[in-house]
Amino acid sequence: MPSQPPIVGEQLHALVVAAADGAEAESRALLQATLPLLVEYVAAVLVDKDDGQTATEKLAMRNELLGAVAQRVIERGFLAEWRQSPAKEVWRFLESRVQQFAAARRDRAWVLRALDGRGAAAKTLLFARLRQLFDGAARHRKLGADEREDAFQSFSVWLLADGGRSLLRWDPEGGRSFDGWFFARALNQIDTRRRSADASAVDELVEDLPIHDASRLAAHMHLGEIDRWLKQNCSERQYDIFIRNFVEQQSATEIAAAMGVQPGVVYMTILRLRRALASFQMT
Structure with a gap:
């Protein structure tokens, strides 16, 4: 946890229950108690991945994410789930869910910047990250080094086709992280490529x-x-x-x-x- 919580778990749990059962005043009290650590959680997400933003852009992103996080924390569905956590786990629950939510929002903004024609650095860094995910998938599928480059080029073409339609298919609201979703897509691309290669090879062997x-x-x-x-x-x-x-x-x-x-x-x-x-x- 980034810093010592300002209140103990039992006190926070009581505030969560009150906000879940109450109205605006209770929600404000909950936000006031958690805001210092919410700021730290968001900051941790922004330093975790370099997406090529300037200092000004990073500040704007931090403020945007903090506002989105604050709104999410007091949503009824979030509160209903949060109150089920044991008192000793309420801070850990908040940290995990907030960072997951903020990371998804950050990555979605990253994808949009990479595709809008103005974020050249964002695009370069995004594809470096995608390359890491693809290489992990290639190792998982035991793809030989001589095949890996061609396979990644095919993966890149798939991602950027039709204005990046496949990149934009990832929806952070769907519950899958950026890394998890694209790792699964890389595995699928490798498997599809292999099946196609096998079929083409068999056809050529029959005819040749x-x-x-x-x-x-x-x-x-x-x-x-x-x-x-x-x-x-x-x-x-x-x-x-x-x-x-x-x-x-x-x-x-x-x-x-x-x-x-x-x-x-x-x-x-x-x-x-x-x-x-x-x-x-x-x-």
């Missing part, structure tokens, strides 16, 4: 030449030349996939299971390697 067509490759180049080309132009993982598939005749599903990656990743790697090798010319 057989994968295990080593004889056709050998007809154009010696195996030693192939090996040298692979080591010079491919990552260790791509080389491993080539050996497993072309030499050891393992299926893409078997390779994916052995290497701990998605089958679609293996399919696409095989296709790219085979096409690159097909265009390779011995000197």
